[in-house]
Amino acid sequence: MSKTASAALTNALKPLVREDGTFDLVDTRKHNVIEHDSSFTRLDFHEGDNYTFQRHMLQAMLDDADGQTVTLRSLARTFIRRGKESKAAGAPNLPINLWFVRMLQAVGVRNSCMVGDLSKEVLEAVFVEERFPDEVLHNTKPRTVFTLLGNAIGMMFWVIVGPGKSETK
Incomplete structure (x- = not known):
């Protein structure tokens, strides 16, 4: 990962870092630090409980892909759907920095994996098993802030x- 990309991804941790350069992982759970709705x-x-993985939510992401691989287009469906669900559940609007x-x-896993569209198997390895599969670990494509921004755009x-068709769910 490039230095710029790692700095961009860890910038939110700066307020948590002590003088000795350490921080406690539990502090990352503070609402509106890196945790978000x-x-x-x-x-x-x-x-x-906003820390525990919810299998039904992963299934909803896969359903947004209509049984295919997860693409930027299907991630947009998930992004829109989750925004609506969050608002319906009473979540406050995010400040602009957390909207970004x-x-x-939303595209972080895709950028980290750098395998293109994401298969169910890759997503289950990342979210359910909390590991990167071999196809990701052996992938030497660079992960940069530019690839992250490109995926986001x-x-x-x-x-x-x-x-597309699932946007009104």
């Missing part, structure tokens, strides 16, 4: 123009 695979903060975090996190294109 409308996660694709976790409940919102005000719904209680939400957008980048690609997804936002579909958010703006409409992601």
